Amino acid sequence: MHARPPFDATAARRLREALGMTPAHVAYGMFAAYGVRVSPTTVAAWEQQEEAPGEDEIAALAGALWCAPSDLLGTPRTLREHRMAAGVPLADVAIKVGIPVAQYEEVERTGRWTGNDRQAAVLADLLRLPPRTHLELTGRDARLREMLRSAASVRWQAYVRPVCKLLPAVPQPNVERVLERLNDEFHKRSFASLSWIDTSSEAANGSVDAGHRYLADVVEHFWELLEAL
Structure with missing residues (x-):
């Protein structure tokens, strides 16, 4: 099971307030546009760092706040977190890189890269990985x-x-x-x-x-x- 991704609660609150929205507005927007149902209380708890959103919730929250997922995340540390910051679904990464979805999911879960050099280069470009981060995350x-x-x-x-x-x-x-x-x-x-x-x-x-x-x-x-x- 994946750990919760890093979440910038301060940024989430600042973005919401800049839009003049309440937690209830955010919760409604997440459900209406993305089908992710959360309560206004939960949105407020995220901002107070009492709880943390999961991957699907961060994507929906970013949409409701008219920002990129990376604006709501702390510094990415893992391949999964970099993918989330880039706003690319797991299946899309696997398809574009050219490896089975299950194999790529295992890469994110274990942190062990199993693709070749060409696929690693596609991954770096797709997720906009800095060269050093790219090498470290692909174990090379x-x-x-x-x-x-x-x-x-x-x-x-x-x-x-x-x-x-x-x-x-x-x-x-x-x-x-x-x-x-x-x-x-x-x-x-x-x-x-x-x-x-x-x-x-x-x-x-x-x-x-x-x-x-x-x-x-x-x-x-x-x-x-x-x-x-």
């Missing part, structure tokens, strides 16, 4: 981490296409610039203390540790550099 962030570690420490050019395949929304020139920068930064740290003047084991160990620390946080470095472009 570990693949990116391994690619970035290799790109930083070996030949970055060989990883441009694989990274672009994982992040189709990111322009290739941006990926190239960031991978080159990661590679440059890693080698600067790794060999900063290694020179013909100082070849002591202590200096060598320090430079190796600096390189290892950089690789340990390589994903964070990647997103920071990408956002800075």
